Amino acid sequence: MAEAILGDQDQYSCSICLDLLKDPVTIPCGHSYCMSCINECWSTNDQEGIYRCPQCRQTFDSKPPLNRSTVLAEIMEKLRSTGLSESAQCLAGPGEIACDFCSGERIKAVKSCLECRASYCEIHVQPHYNVPALKKHKLVKAAVIPVCPKHDKLLEVYCRTDHKCVCMHCLLDDHKGHDTVPSTTERNEKQIKLTQSQTKVKKTVQAKEQELQMMKIDIASHSDSAKKAVENSKKMFSELVKLIEKKSNEVIEEIKAQEKADLDQGTKLQKKLEEDITELKKRDRVLDDLLQADDIQFLQNYKSVSSSSGSDELRSFSFQPHCSFEDVRKLISELTGKLETTCTQEISKTIHKVSDLSAKGPSFDIVVGDSVRVKPSVVTPIHKWGSVTYLSVGVVKKIQGDLLTVDFPEQKNWTGAVSEMERAGSDLSTKNGLFDMSVGDRVRVKPSITTPKHNWGRNVTHKSVGVLKDIKDDGSVVVDFPGHANWKGLLAEMELVTNNDEIGPSSLDSNIKIGDTVRVKPSVVTPTHKWGAVTHKSIGVVRKIQDDSLTVDFSEQKNWTGIVSEMEVVASAGSGSSCLDSVIKIGDQVRVKPSVVTPTHKWGAVTHKSIGVVQKIHDESLIVDFPEHKQWTGLVSEMELVTGADLVDIKVGDRVRVKSSIITPKHNWGGYVTHKSVGVVKDIKSEDVIVDFPYHKSWKGILSEMELVIGSDADILGSS
Incomplete structure (x- = not known):
């Protein structure tokens, strides 16, 4: 019985002090605590009038009555008394705490007293349970008691300013005026957060275990399905072979039957011909006898013999079969060729479809946040095309069973089957869907590409439409854009622009309309x-838009003709210092846009990561003070505002995730990383960052694509 009680000792520990329950009380939710511990925990909530269970977080509107649990108290006494004899002889091993009061052998300590600053075995700790003066001491699990290295005093206070534990003497010198609280108070607050995090982790573990069980069932079911498919395939192909053999036998029987019919006819003709020959030979002998006779006999028999010669009455016979077996051979040869071609093509199609259903796109390979498109092998999706095409690339928003919801640029909340989709990664073939790109086609960078591999260049954007000039064997392309000739990119990053979407303000620059102020x-x-008379500083009003062209009235030139893709809207033309970019003003924190490869006035000591303060704005130029470079000169159009969230410094060890604004990271998502995934920064190299996610270690990304996960958001690590 004693061993059973000791085996369950953890069940009788107070979750606040982690010691065996002293004066145990049980609150309405069923959890038990030391009376002093729960009273101290709830004393901080007396003013709020809200009382929660430290474990399950159940809330009570009024403070529940705390009555001593007699049964638990008796169990505690038995547990302590039983523990004396069973643990008294237990010697302290390497790394274990020894009793400070045992002489001779080092007996293992079970408790440490924060007041006495000593550790005790089960025998020597008994006075702390029985002596009234010692009952008030704080007992904890045997451990090295931390003390202040400067004052040699117990660490009882937590400094929130410096995030460290200090003693009471530290409050008078090094930590004077700091935000400090009792260590128990800080522990209770952090324990609540940690308990919440642990609860989430446990729920996640349970969910993952259920997911694992379902996966095992699915894998077993899939394996059984594959075996049945193999058996069914063997059966069907065997039946097909039998069918071919049956039809082959039918053809052979038909050939034999035709052969017999023709041979029977030939035999009859042959017999008739033989009879005619016999008759003719007989006639020949009669004629021969007559020719050998004397004159009188010849003349007397001539008339009768000559009148019955019958040579003209004989019919001519020839064997003409109804069926030409040479034609049959040709027919069989043609049939064999057709069957071979059909079988090869159809079986190849079947193998290709099986490959699509299994190797190319298993359902578990697509997760929320992935960029996907419809597989080229799908003729018509189960839920129809809508506005989507083979060229469309969208982001998965939801997966439920075999169905998924995708946001395409052409159609939001599109529903499709997981088995019909494939991830749109960097391994796309030279054919974009079913549309083969060739030199001379009009193309643009796909909306899903945040930054092309070879960068944007100074004049290329998602809206730029250019002509494909060259396609290299390595998958790279050369494109002539209106503002950038011989631009280099990857074929997998490009999409065709059809006649319907290559022109018009709706597709190229939907924010420009008649009446807008532009430049x-x-x-x-x-x-x-x-x-003409227009410059970069000129600001005019749009008077007409037709296809890709627009007419603008500038103060310098009326009815000026331009291209929609070459113009931008000016929010406020009269804002003085910021007619070029009204959102940036003196005193703002800015940095160079990621799309700018090299600033017009060069980098100097500045990089894409540098953040500075605007000191002066003049027309389209501005002066910025960076930490690395004071009085740096740049263009307003090349800069972007840095918000408070962007100013957060990411360091090794921080919890991070991919920003929600990033459609596809530069180095791709990886197998299990999504917008919801939270990982720990492992290394930072220049602009690159290495992150350990729960299901993808050493994931590589760009620092500018990441954001810190702080506060309660960090607790979702287990649910990512």
């Missing part, structure tokens, strides 16, 4: 229809 983009060196 030529700073990235455009020379407009397609030339400058």
Whole structure:
């Protein structure tokens, strides 16, 4: 019985002090605590009038009555008394705490007293349970008692300012005026958060275990299905072979039957011909006898013999079969060729479809956040195309069973089957869906590409439409854009622009409409229809839009013609210092845009990661003070505002995730990383960051694509 009680000793420990229950009380939710511990825990909530269970977090509107649990108290006494004899002779091993009061052999300590600053075995700790003065001491599980290295005092206070434990003497010197609380108070608050995090982790573990069980069932079911498919395939192909053999036998029987019919006819003709020959030979002998006779006999018999010669009455016979077996051979040869071609093609299609259903796109390979498209082998999706095509690339928003919801640029909340989709990664073939790109096609960078592998260049954007000039064997392409000739990119990053979507403000620059105030983009060196009297500083009003062209009235030139893709909207033309970019003003924190490869006025000591303060703005130029470079000169159009969230410094050990604004990370998602995944930063190299996610270790990304997960958000690590 004693061993059973000792075996369950953890059940009788107070979750607040982690010691065996003293004066145990049980609150309405069923959890038990030391009376002093729960009273101290709830004393901080007396003013709020809200009382929670430290373990299950159940809330009570009024403070529940705390009555001593007699049964638990008796169990505690038995547990302590039983533990004396069973643990008294237990010697302290390497790394274990020894009793400070045992002489001779080092007996293992079971408790440490924070007041006495000593450790006790089960025998020597008994006075702390029986002596009234010692009952008030704080007992903890045997451990090395931490003390202040400076004052040699017990660490009883937590400094929130410096995030460390200190003694009471430290409050008078090094930590004077700091935000400090009793260590128990801080522990209770952090324990609540940790308990919540542990609860989430346990729920996640349970969910993952259920998921594992379901996966095992699915794998077993899939294996059984494969075996049945193999057996069924063997059966069907065997039946097909038998069918071919049966039909082959039928053809052979038909050939034999036709042969017999033709031979029977030939035999009859042959017999008739033989009879005619016999008759003719007989006639020949009669004629021969007559020719050998004397004159009188010849003349007397001539008339009768000559009148019955019958040579003209004989019919001509020839064997003409109804069936030509040479034609039959040709027919069989043609049939064999057709069967071979059909079988090869259809079986190849079947193998390809089986490959699509298994190797190319298993359902578990697609997760929420992935970029996907419809497989080229799918003729018509189960839930129809809608506005989606083979070229469409969208982001998975939801997966439920075999169905998934995808946001395409052409259609939001599109529903499809997981088995019909494939991930749209960097391994796309030279054929974009079923549309083969060739030199001369109009193309643009896919909306799903955040930054092309070879960067944007100064004049290329998602809206730029160019002509495909060359396709290399390594999958790279050369494109002539209006503002950037011989731009280099990857074929997998491009999409075809059809006649319906290559022109018109709705597709190229949907935010420009008649009446808007616009200007030529700073990235455009020379407009397609030339400058005229217009400059980068000119601001005019749109009067007409037709296809990709627009007419603008500038103060310098009326009815100026330009291209929609070369223009940008100016929010406020009269804002003084910021007519080029009204959102940036003096005093703002800014950095160079990620899309700018090299600033117009060069980098100096500045990088994409540098954050500085705007000191001066003049027309389209501005002066910025960076920590690395004071009085740095740049263009307003090349800069972007840095918000408070962007200013957070990411360090090794921080918990991070991919920003929700990133559609596809530069180095791709990996197998199990999504927007919800939370990982720990393992290493930072320049702009690259290495992150350990729960299901993808050493994942590589870009620092600018990541965001810190702070506060309660960090607790979702287990649910990612």
